Amino acid sequence: MKNRITVIDYKMGNICSVLNALTYLGYSASVSSDCREILDSNVLILPGVGSFRRAMMTLCQTGLDQAIVEAVIDKGSKILGICLGMQLLAQSSTEDGKTRGLGLIPANVERFKQDGLNGLKVPHIGFNQVTSESDSILFKDLPSQVDFYFVHSYRILPAGLPGKAAHCCHGETFLAAYEWDNVFATQFHPEKSQTNGLKLLKNFLLEVSPEK
């Protein structure tokens, strides 16, 4: 059976950029905000730009929050969360007041700590070096230290997480990418990280959807 890739549209993602990258890599995906379609897909991509609280409100109002959790937990669908999409997979965020997340990554999202920054700026914007583990699926055939494009003010700390983590440093070491069973996530934007990002997306697609 051909795997069905769905990019989840909750009106806050840079959907177009994600689709451009998938098309470049020769994959087609549907864009949907329909719960049934989400439940029918075995590969989900959750992009996102904007505020955590606003995004969760939209997901809850449309029932997409439950559809995503059901698809990933009960049906074993694979999911890739990108940037805010990764943060939404966590348990909670403190952005605009504490807000519950989808709970697929056992961690909390908080703003970069001001006292650790030593003159570094927030938002953390630009290419920064990511260090990955050698047996990572996402980073297969990429150098162990590789540049990816970030744009965010909130982050997850990697301590105590199950699964495989890739790290980045901006005043403190934070979670740059994550993979745990069928949950994949990147704090950076692979669709905005030139060929490094295209390669990472290709690795994800080959893992979850070997046929185009």
Place this chain on the structure above:
Amino acid sequence: MLKKRIIFTLLYGDGQFMLSRNFRLQRVGNLDWLERHYNFSHISFFVDELVVLDVTREKRDFDDFCEMLRHLSRGCFMPIAVGGGIRSLDQARELLRSGADKILVNTPVFDHPEFVRRLVSEFGQQCVVASLDLKKNSAGTHQIWVDSGSRRLEDSASKWIQWILEQSVGELYLNSIDQDGTGQGYDFSILDQLPSNFPIPVILAGGAGNAHHLATGIADCRVDAVATAHLFNFIGDGLEKARKELITSGIELPLWIPPINDQKVNLI
């Protein structure tokens, strides 16, 4: 370590890409022309970020601008900031759905700060870039000009920049009208208008004509990114060469393997 960025700025208006010199515009060609003569989707693999500005002076064609952006962004895998005439959340949303990642605002920063605050609360601080056009007056003081450089604001640029800090924008794009399009190098004195320990990223624009100019911009500790809109000096293999030159000279730019000519990247 966070790396500094090289940004290429494209000026677009009335269906054409433009060259600007001290804010006087000259048409150079449409999207087909850009693709045909300069193989834009290939050279885009040699910049870290793209800024696309609608510089139309009279009546803007928003739909045409979005359409151009959708085409342009199809082969571009780096962040794209878009600006020029954006006055509503709906316009911003449509641009973000057409390939933009950030919204750049200039005149509304001063005329409609409440609109800029709404952009920030809707799309996040990281999504909003404040763009300022600066010019030195006869007394040597920098002032900000809005409405495509046609209207001067009272008060000094440094006073305004202090005020902008309270508007929670994500980045500052500083352009020198005096140096714009001259290819004679950046005006570093515009950076003196910033308070020390400026907390958000600063993009320096206006005047870069060669790799050395980009290098001196990057070397300034107040600068997070350097931009150039000089289509003729850098297009062709100009950006590719400039980038290689900077990396060879030891500047830490983001690294990736670019595709060879028109080949898709050796990704498989």
